[in-house]
Amino acid sequence: MKRIRVEGIVQGVGFRPFIYNLAKSYNLKGYVKNCGTYVEIVVSGDNIESFIKDIERKKPELAKINKIVVEDFEGNEFSDFYILESDGFGGNSVIPPDIAICNLCLKEMFDKKDRRYRYPFISCINCGPRFTITEKLPFDRENTSMKDFPLCEECLKEYEDPRDRRFHAQTTCCPKCGPRVFLNDKEGDEAIKEAIKLLEKGKILAIKGIGGYHLFCRADRDEPVLRLREILNRPSQPFAVMSLIEEVKKFAILSKEEETLLTSRERPIVVLKKSKDYYLSEYVSNLDTVGVMLPYTGLHYLLFNKVPAYVATSANLPGLPMAIDEEEIVKLKVDGYLMHNRRIINRCDDSVVKYIAGRAIFLRRSRGYVPEPIEVEIKNDFTFLCVGAELNSTVCLVKGNKFYLSQHIGNTSKYETFLFLKEAIKRLMELTNTDKIDFIVSDLHPLYNSTKLAEELSEKFNVPLIKVQHHFAHGYSLLVDNNYFDECIILALDGLGYGLDGKIWGGEILKFDSGKFKRVGHLEEQYQPGGDLAVKYPFRMLLSILYKAIGDEVFERFEVNKILEMQIKKRINSPITTSTGRVLDAISSLLDICQEKTYEGEPAIRLEGRAKEFNIEVEPKIKNNILLTTPLVEECYNMLINKEPIEKIAYYSLIYLADGLFEIAKKFSDTIGITGGVSYNKIIVERIKERCEEEKIKFLYHSRVPNGDGGISFGQGLGGYFWNL
16 A cells, blocks of 8 residues: 655646546555645555556646655555545645636537536636635635535536536536526626627626636727727727737737647737737737737637627736736726626736747746746755745745745736735645744845835744845846856846836846856946936937937927926936846837837837847947946937938837847846846847857757746746846
8 A cells, every 4th residue: 555645736727536446547545635735645556656657747738746745554444545635734735827718618508408518617627727616625615715606406416426427526516506697787798798899889898717807898899999099098008909819910920839839728828919900990909029828718719709809908007916806806996897796815916928039938828827936956855935026026935945926916006906915925834734934034125115125024924024136136047047057147138127226227247156147247227317217208218318419409409497497407316227127218218109108118118119130230338347428329319310210210219229239248247137127129139149050159048937037036946046046
């Protein structure tokens, strides 16, 4: 008789039914049960070794085994093989992420003869919500919001039948016993049909999904899209679109890799190039790209009738968490609310992915991926919590070599989002069975709410607080993402981060060696007139940089009020910055592409969208390993006066930065990586990668975690690890 302990993603994936059927096929006696965060199997009989090999070899598609421990066991013989009730806690297993509806369930949902015909909550052992409905482990129905819906006789029969794919499927249900949808005075399928009529007429609906509410409207008409922008106070930030794959191919260009990602069980939003035949409203996205996702629940599929594509954007005001209950959603004055009565336990935004430099990279890692841990090739015996940055925030719990990165949280300077941050930490600790923390890691910025929370948690747990500089955390994030820990140069490029010297950093050339970073170069220091005002209004950065280049001529060329002119001349309230983002903002303003930032990174993103490749000579100006950006802005200014195409000037600016940073970086190492929010810029990244390949330099880039601030908590994990060494 043997006792087998299996750790990994072994809950909510049909693992116990799989073990049951496998044991029966080998005529073994014993039991299988969930033990909180691992699965325990006790077996007796012949062929136990073959049985154990098949656990790994034949495991369910959604399962992931991290560890199998086998030991001798003494006890009474069993007369058969059983699935026992769950008990106990311990180990390092975790529930899987939410999984898109599978093809078998989709087929049943549209089969008029099936008892789940047009039932939006159809699911089985291979699909459906997991993370978003779970209160605690083990993943049993009574520990999820499905406990509110006792199984009917027919569903219970399927649940108890080892031959059925709903055998021990915790989310299974049907129209008799499961959740229901509501719209005004209608419910069930009538509510869905009414929703479709309203959407077809151009109305805006709030629709409750698995991780929160979305706002839906037709994407092929201007009026509802413009009205939605007004409701959400999002004047220009691109909206995500939901459509069926055959329709996506009509308005967007997608590679085989992008199509595979779109149709994957994770179902992220994928940023695609618009096609020449793009027919959606121009107000969906003012870029040359559009973010697209396929339906991932039964309810989503049922909404498609005559409308080819819907805007499907998170139902929240900018910076606030995704709405998950009625009290939150009714604050948004839309035309209808398609609700359901299954509680959302863990709110979870959609993930967003973009292809750059030949790989899929995360702009946001959330639904479909969380809470699956990312394994790192380090030997770590400690458990610690990393609370991230302030914008695009996430948290990361490090246990051994597993980094549990939370769902997207957002802007923690907002009170509601700060509360969500605290809730996400609590849930992450509960779902990983963590009650002891060895230390806390935070950003260096003293005014971040996440830093203040870290100080509170440090006192609560009576453990040390470690502060990791923002761009060092970006660098660590890239290293962990690649499991690369040798000497190298990291280009950490973004909008801002609190520097070691108290200045605003954002264009950093960092040398990594023996666990530590050293700043060996950066962009030229510029003045940021008005501080945050210069972030919102890029024209201020343009004036400040051009004033260094051409003096008072800038005030003759551009109309400027006397107060701003004096502020720029006398450097009043003008903090010093090396930010790459601010330089790109200035050029975006110069070319009149964007004069007011309405969402994070907007001026730089729109600048990239206007850039077109030209065969041009670029000679970056470098002094003492500092890339000079005043000559860059001055040259762009001269090109504009000489009536060079906007697209050419935009491209020149990006190539100047890429080549200049590369020239400095290659002096220090034969391995170069790039990270931070600016590393989402396809032109800059692919230029640096191309230069690395030309000169036989190893290139490091992201693939498992976001390049931007969504990966800061992940990077803080490695920073904390090296501190502890």
